[in-house]
Amino acid sequence: MHCPACHVDDTKVVDSRLAEEGSAIRRRRQCVGCAHRFTTFERVDHVPLTVIKSTGDVQPFDRAKVVAGLSAATKGRGVDDEALEQMATRVEDAVRLRGSEVTTSDVGLTVLDELRCVDDVSYLRFASVYKNFNGASDFNREIELLEKTSAPQPS
Template sequence: MHCPSCHADDTKVVDSRLAAEGSAIRRRRQCLGCGYRFTTYERVEELPLVVTKSDGTTQPFDRDKIVHGLRAATKGRSVDDITIAELASAVEDELRLDGGEVTSSRIGLAVLERLRVVDEVAYMRFASVYKNFDGAADFQSELELLKKLS
């Protein structure tokens, strides 16, 4: 495993534990070169998950897209990378239970469900992009929905 900080290829596992309700192993690693600590996840490789986009096209599922969207929504918030990775993994696990093909809208809703519990500001940011808000009225109606769900 390469160090994300200095790109050295000599790292050691410092701690291992079950994650995602036993469907993955979370490993804390430390770079022997620079001492940087980071987290990796090991999971069983499963059947490919295919995403059907709103225009009808399909593409392979990419968890990194969820992580990227979550990082954008949580920028400047007190949500750490471990929480983001766990949220993305939980969404992926849920989608895999639904079968080999899911819609992009299903992915967005699954992310919103979990993000609402983690950080309400990040939820509103994600919702504004996902639901394509046009103005303040869209934020207001989403805020009212958020209040009802809380």
């Protein structure tokens, strides 16, 4: 790290602490050459996340679209905006772990997993659009799957 005062490249860290709610580290540094003190911040540099659509088109990941989908699915179900933001963050984090390119299918299935844990009705609303339900039999099949995966396992 170069000193901003004398441009010597030998500095020492005097103090480190978490900043920005844990998403950065604030470091207080001192120049070995001129004793000037200054602050630096260390943050994670995320690789851009792109989504490959079913048509083959590639788009940047849009967190707002995830929030909008979650919001539509949970409308009137007592899920507040903060919970929606937390779910969207978990969705983004989960798909980011799969690499810098993900498919819309990856995103959709991850959203379904989030909704399954929050509310059955919201899950079914999202599933009906995502899986393109055509009739009541599709809802029945999905409810049966939901009950199988939600049922407590015998010990």
